[in-house]
Amino acid sequence: MAQKPSIPKGTRDFAPIEMARRNYIFNTIKEVFRLYGFQQIETPAMENLSTLMGKYGDEGDKLLFKVLNSGDFLSDVEQAELESRNSVKLIKKISEKGLRYDLTVPFARFVVMNRDKLSFPFKRYQIQPVWRADKPQKGRYREFYQCDVDVVGSDSLMNEVELMQIVDEVYRRLKVNVCIKINNRKILTGIAEVIGQADKIVDITVAIDKLDKIGLENVNAELASKGIPAESIEKLQPIILLQGSNEEKLQTIREVLASSEIGLKGVEEVATILEHVRLLGVQTEVELDLTLARGLNYYTGAIFEVKAKDVQIGSITGGGRYDNLTGVFGMDGVSGVGISFGADRIYDVLNQLDLYPAEMLQSTKLIFVTFGNEELKYAMQCLKSVRAAGIAAEVFPEPAKMKKQMGYADSKGIPFVAIIGDTEMKEQKIMLKNMATGEQNLVSVEEAIQMLGGGK
Amino acid sequence: MAQKPSIPKGTRDFAPIEMARRNYIFNTIKEVFRLYGFQQIETPAMENLSTLMGKYGDEGDKLLFKVLNSGDFLSDVEQAELESRNSVKLIKKISEKGLRYDLTVPFARFVVMNRDKLSFPFKRYQIQPVWRADKPQKGRYREFYQCDVDVVGSDSLMNEVELMQIVDEVYRRLKVNVCIKINNRKILTGIAEVIGQADKIVDITVAIDKLDKIGLENVNAELASKGIPAESIEKLQPIILLQGSNEEKLQTIREVLASSEIGLKGVEEVATILEHVRLLGVQTEVELDLTLARGLNYYTGAIFEVKAKDVQIGSITGGGRYDNLTGVFGMDGVSGVGISFGADRIYDVLNQLDLYPAEMLQSTKLIFVTFGNEELKYAMQCLKSVRAAGIAAEVFPEPAKMKKQMGYADSKGIPFVAIIGDTEMKEQKIMLKNMATGEQNLVSVEEAIQMLGGGK
Numbered sequence: 001m002a003q004k005p006s007i008p009k010g011t012r013d014f015a016p017i018e019m020a021r022r023n024y025i026f027n028t029i030k031e032v033f034r035l036y037g038f039q040q041i042e043t044p045a046m047e048n049l050s051t052l053m054g055k056y057g058d059e060g061d062k063l064l065f066k067v068l069n070s071g072d073f074l075s076d077v078e079q080a081e082l083e084s085r086n087s088v089k090l091i092k093k094i095s096e097k098g099l100r101y102d103l104t105v106p107f108a109r110f111v112v113m114n115r116d117k118l119s120f121p122f123k124r125y126q127i128q129p130v131w132r133a134d135k136p137q138k139g140r141y142r143e144f145y146q147c148d149v150d151v152v153g154s155d156s157l158m159n160e161v162e163l164m165q166i167v168d169e170v171y172r173r174l175k176v177n178v179c180i181k182i183n184n185r186k187i188l189t190g191i192a193e194v195i196g197q198a199d200k201i202v203d204i205t206v207a208i209d210k211l212d213k214i215g216l217e218n219v220n221a222e223l224a225s226k227g228i229p230a231e232s233i234e235k236l237q238p239i240i241l242l243q244g245s246n247e248e249k250l251q252t253i254r255e256v257l258a259s260s261e262i263g264l265k266g267v268e269e270v271a272t273i274l275e276h277v278r279l280l281g282v283q284t285e286v287e288l289d290l291t292l293a294r295g296l297n298y299y300t301g302a303i304f305e306v307k308a309k310d311v312q313i314g315s316i317t318g319g320g321r322y323d324n325l326t327g328v329f330g331m332d333g334v335s336g337v338g339i340s341f342g343a344d345r346i347y348d349v350l351n352q353l354d355l356y357p358a359e360m361l362q363s364t365k366l367i368f369v370t371f372g373n374e375e376l377k378y379a380m381q382c383l384k385s386v387r388a389a390g391i392a393a394e395v396f397p398e399p400a401k402m403k404k405q406m407g408y409a410d411s412k413g414i415p416f417v418a419i420i421g422d423t424e425m426k427e428q429k430i431m432l433k434n435m436a437t438g439e440q441n442l443v444s445v446e447e448a449i450q451m452l453g454g455g456k
Numbered sequence: 457m458a459q460k461p462s463i464p465k466g467t468r469d470f471a472p473i474e475m476a477r478r479n480y481i482f483n484t485i486k487e488v489f490r491l492y493g494f495q496q497i498e499t500p501a502m503e504n505l506s507t508l509m510g511k512y513g514d515e516g517d518k519l520l521f522k523v524l525n526s527g528d529f530l531s532d533v534e535q536a537e538l539e540s541r542n543s544v545k546l547i548k549k550i551s552e553k554g555l556r557y558d559l560t561v562p563f564a565r566f567v568v569m570n571r572d573k574l575s576f577p578f579k580r581y582q583i584q585p586v587w588r589a590d591k592p593q594k595g596r597y598r599e600f601y602q603c604d605v606d607v608v609g610s611d612s613l614m615n616e617v618e619l620m621q622i623v624d625e626v627y628r629r630l631k632v633n634v635c636i637k638i639n640n641r642k643i644l645t646g647i648a649e650v651i652g653q654a655d656k657i658v659d660i661t662v663a664i665d666k667l668d669k670i671g672l673e674n675v676n677a678e679l680a681s682k683g684i685p686a687e688s689i690e691k692l693q694p695i696i697l698l699q700g701s702n703e704e705k706l707q708t709i710r711e712v713l714a715s716s717e718i719g720l721k722g723v724e725e726v727a728t729i730l731e732h733v734r735l736l737g738v739q740t741e742v743e744l745d746l747t748l749a750r751g752l753n754y755y756t757g758a759i760f761e762v763k764a765k766d767v768q769i770g771s772i773t774g775g776g777r778y779d780n781l782t783g784v785f786g787m788d789g790v791s792g793v794g795i796s797f798g799a800d801r802i803y804d805v806l807n808q809l810d811l812y813p814a815e816m817l818q819s820t821k822l823i824f825v826t827f828g829n830e831e832l833k834y835a836m837q838c839l840k841s842v843r844a845a846g847i848a849a850e851v852f853p854e855p856a857k858m859k860k861q862m863g864y865a866d867s868k869g870i871p872f873v874a875i876i877g878d879t880e881m882k883e884q885k886i887m888l889k890n891m892a893t894g895e896q897n898l899v900s901v902e903e904a905i906q907m908l909g910g911g912k
Contacts, residue, residue: 008553019495047463095524121853380736398610
């Protein structure tokens with residue numbers, strides 16, 4: 001009967017220490033969201049496949065985990081369909097639900113279904129797992145958390161500004177050194193317009209992005225190889241060689257895009273956002289980066305990406321403005337802007353830099369150690385007062401050997417031990433031992449509470 | 457292209473107000489768990505079907521949501537198997553993962569997989585959704601949260617005592633009036649032993665449970681109809697008519713079970729737990745209830761159930777001691793005791809009794825209302841100080857009409873509005889309006905922070 005259990009590949013258990021670390025990250029982020037007036041929502045793990053399919057491209061459709069219909073799922077399947085052995089077609093007959101792939105599509109669905117109840121601008125955040133049937137590899141999981149914050153129903157650039165303030169505040173609190181890269185889809189559209197290559201914008205940004213690695217000559221060669229005429233490449237030179245402060249870059253782009261209305265609009269949007277961010281004293285480095293083009297087809301205005309400066313890892317936060325999130329569900333004209341914090345990567349960064357405050361990872365602060373039932377009874381009375389003061393505390397639940405009890409305290413990283421013996425009970429005190437220093441003091445429970453910083 | 461979106465039946469979205477309520481419940485419970493030294497873990501939503509199947513009975517196997525294998529899931533299925541149209545058999549070929557059905561089996565799996573890393577007693581809590589393909593109805597969902605707290609690896613009854621303290625503390629904090637019912641599987645075994653009807657214990661408890669509704673005569677008739685001989689029914693009379701205080705009940709049962717070693721052990725366990733609970737000043741009513749038999753086959757010692765006294769609803773918390781949680785995964789001899797808080801029912805109780813503290817449901821405390829870009833800029837500077845003081849605050853992101861901005865503030869239940877106009881900017885102040893009283897004061901940002909109770 002017994003089997004050696006395992007978990008599905010690409011999934012993880014989170015043990016107490018991992019949960020403590022993750023909770024520290026999530027609680028830090030949530031507290032900042034709260035300060036900025038964002039409210040939490042949650043959506044179901046399963047969505048109808050009709051909601052999910054076709055929203056993430058063909059590749060995305062394949063990566064959706066599909067849930068078998070309950071009961072006799074074959075009852076509606078015709079014999080011929082079964083015999084054709086076409087998995088893709090058969091899915092539609094035997095599965096109508098899937099696990100959510102991201103938080104964006106469920107959010108769009110939520111907004112459309114609740115349009116009459118919500119007041120706009122709607123500022124929501126959502127922290128939940130998503131599932132993708134990707135090939136698992138280092139740092140890539142089949143179940144992972146997303147942490148999205150969005151404002152929908154407002155065109156104001158002040159939303160972009162506040163999202164940058166949020167990034168600044170979150171990473172300041174997490175003590176992670178980051179750089180925010182910013183771009184604007186309208187600038188990219190303007191560039192393509194100005195050089196007459198509207199359909200080549202992806203090739204162009206990919207090539208420009210390689211400047212540092214391969215040099216100007218090779219970038220130009222790559223552009224030519226993608227079919228971009230010499231004249232257009234010539235016009236691109238100031239963009240490829242773009243350098244200097246954000247202000248200098250904006251000035252250069254303004255000149256290049258002089259003939260493009262949409263391009264200039266993009267420039268002004270970036271300028272406005274940067275000016276406000278400066279006035280508000282955002283400390284994080286902000287860099288205008290024209291090679292930033294994440295989800296090009298999706299974003300319509302600002303594009304953001306956040307990189308950790310002290311760790312070699314991809315983007316740890318990213319997002320931008322989109323103009324028709326809910327259109328696919330029949331609700332047009334809702335503009336939104338949002339960013340997503342990459343919980344797993346932030347976790348990796350904090351692990352590598354060891355940035356967890358010790359007290360965040362500590363659960364129990366004091367454990368009582370006893371060697372008899374009367375002592376145990378006495379300890380449980382003491383515990384009442386300690387816990388009432390808000391101090392997490394416990395007692396080893398049976399009078400086991402000293403070594404066993406101390407080993408338990410040690411493995412759980414409990415910093416204080418209260419040893420209870422005859423003397424302690426007689427004097428109505430506890431022997432409080434500081435595990436780091438080895439110091440021991442015979443003190444009253446009230447004194448112990450004070451020493452441990454208990455409140456109330 | 458546009459479709460009217462919906463969510464799978466039996467699932468729910470949680471809007472901000474619902475999330476605030478649920479977070480209040482979960483945070484209250486978590487804080488008590490923390491004070492008692494319990495640590496959080498999480499397990500993946502998907503488990504291997506080999507882990508889940510056969511653990512919940514045939515009915516449970518049917519209620520598991522199964523996830524289709526990725527890719528061409530039909531490739532390993534033989535033609536004959538396909539043509540036989542046997543859904544149950546086919547599942548094994550096309551699905552190897554399922555959504556977790558409860559938190560107990562994943563926890564057992566976790567303990568077995570991490571046995572070498574854990575230090576026992578292992579005190580864990582886990583708050584995650586579970587999924588069951590049950591027929592949805594009022595109060596029964598296909599996705600719902602469980603909130604389990606367990607100690608494994610310790611036989612000490614002090615664990616039972618602490619779990620009762622936790623129940624007492626959680627419901628005191630939530631201001632819900634409850635009664636804890638307690639029983640012990642060993643007492644039930646003893647009763648069956650004494651009357652010579654070991655296999656009829658379920659029928660016996662079901663019948664006894666009906667005493668209040670159908671009267672003694674009918675209870676006895678029902679017992680007879682289940683094949684229990686007159687002599688045994690005669691011996692059962694003191695049990696059926698059991699009344700009085702817990703001490704009186706224990707005394708009666710002690711006499712009835714005088715010849716049953718295991719029965720007397722159960723009596724002493726209950727007596728010990730009740731005595732400690734009394735000494736520790738647990739305020740919640742605790743009632744020994746011999747008809748309590750939840751999960752009879754599962755529990756081996758104490759059995760608990762918690763009922764809300766002011767709302768007609770089933771059990772809102774329950775649990776007990778089990779002696780072989782991990783045996784099915786090849787790890788014997790691990791005793792544990794745990795309880796599960798029924799989040800959805802607790803939510804219903806708090807809703808019905810309207811027990812949410814107003815400040816728990818409030819997100820933003822102050823909103824700035826502006827009528828021009830300069831005012832908006834000024835408001836964003838003020839916001840920095842307000843948020844730095846820990847006060848959740850926002851600004852309507854564009855200078856819209858007064859009515860629109862106030863309507864937004866109202867719909868979000870924001871209690872204070874800061875109106876910014878020429879005068880306010882000139883005097884470097886804000887016009888702070890209390891939405892409940894209508895009172896307005898021209899104050900500095902620092903004064904406003906003080907009035908709103910900001911810290912730091």
